[in-house]
Amino acid sequence: MDLKKAVFLDRDGTINWDENGYINNPDDFHLYPYAGKAIAELNKMDFLIFVVTNQSGVARDIYKIQDIEAIHDKMNICLKEFGAHIDEIFFSPYHKHGKITPYNVDHEDRKPGLGMFKKALKKYNFIIKNSFMIGDRYADIAFGKKAGLTTILVLTGNGEKEFFQKRNDREYKPDFVVKNLMSAAKLMQWMKDK
Numbered sequence: 169m170d171l172k173k174a175v176f177l178d179r180d181g182t183i184n185w186d187e188n189g190y191i192n193n194p195d196d197f198h199l200y201p202y203a204g205k206a207i208a209e210l211n212k213m214d215f216l217i218f219v220v221t222n223q224s225g226v227a228r229d230i231y232k233i234q235d236i237e238a239i240h241d242k243m244n245i246c247l248k249e250f251g252a253h254i255d256e257i258f259f260s261p262y263h264k265h266g267k268i269t270p271y272n273v274d275h276e277d278r279k280p281g282l283g284m285f286k287k288a289l290k291k292y293n294f295i296i297k298n299s300f301m302i303g304d305r306y307a308d309i310a311f312g313k314k315a316g317l318t319t320i321l322v323l324t325g326n327g328e329k330e331f332f333q334k335r336n337d338r339e340y341k342p343d344f345v346v347k348n349l350m351s352a353a354k355l356m357q358w359m360k361d362k
Contacts, residue, residue: 172216174294175356176285176317177254178303179221181325182349183207183243186304192231194242200324202350204250209353211252213360216294219243219257220284222307227266236261255292258284280310302352306330306338313340320344320352 180186183203191197210217219240225231240257247253260279266272277283289296301312304325312319321327321342331345346352 171293171295172214173298173300174216174218174288174292175210175299176218176220176288176301176312176315177207177349178279178301178305178308178325179219179243181304181327182302182308182322183219186325190225190230191239192225192235194238197239197242199243199246200349202348204247204252206348206350206353207247207252207254208250209350209357213357215300216288216292217254218284218288219254219259220279220288220301220311221257221259222279223259223261224263224266224278226261227263227268227271229267233261256288258287260284279307280314282311282315285311285315300352300356302349303327304330306334306340309338309342310340318343320346320355322346322348322352324348 177183184200185198207217223236226233236259260277261271262273262275262278264274296316299317300320301308301317302320302322304322304327309319309321319342321331323331344355346355
């Protein structure tokens with residue numbers, strides 16, 4: 169059996185708007201207008217698609233695990249309208265400065281830690297060297313670099329601020345910087361066709 173390749177996607181600021189910080193209600197979750205089509209394009213390229221998202225609002229007592237699950241249900245429904253699907257969503261509810269036990273710890277599931285990557289690799293056994301990480305924060309880029317993935321920073325969400333204001337201070341640099349998730353999908357298609 170041929171092993172697949174994977175794309176790891178950050179959620180907030182990459183797939184959906186992230187203007188007000190913590191999203192704790194499905195009514196406040198809105199895909200970027202191009203996100204469904206971009207993920208459908210990645211599906212056509214035969215990538216496994218994983219969402220890896222830090223959700224420290226659980227540890228900080230801003231929302232509950234059930235709230236995250238309801239938001240992810242809405243995300244999956246919205247993506248279906250575009251013929252797009254995600255193979256699995258991994259989220260990290262941890263933060264060492266949180267208030268809620270057992271989530272108020274420093275945990276390897278929190279990006280840039282590799283806990284969510286290890287879970288995906290163990291379950292799906294994809295080819296690391298042909299796989300990608302796409303996100304809007306340097307924690308996403310560090311996660312991808314430490315995992316051996318090709319990294320793409322999108323300028324949506326926090327991406328523009330992080331790139332233009334903080335890029336020289338970062339240990340890990342993205343392999344590519346693009347406008348948004350659709351631009352990332354087009355870049356990956358170009359790389360595939362090259």
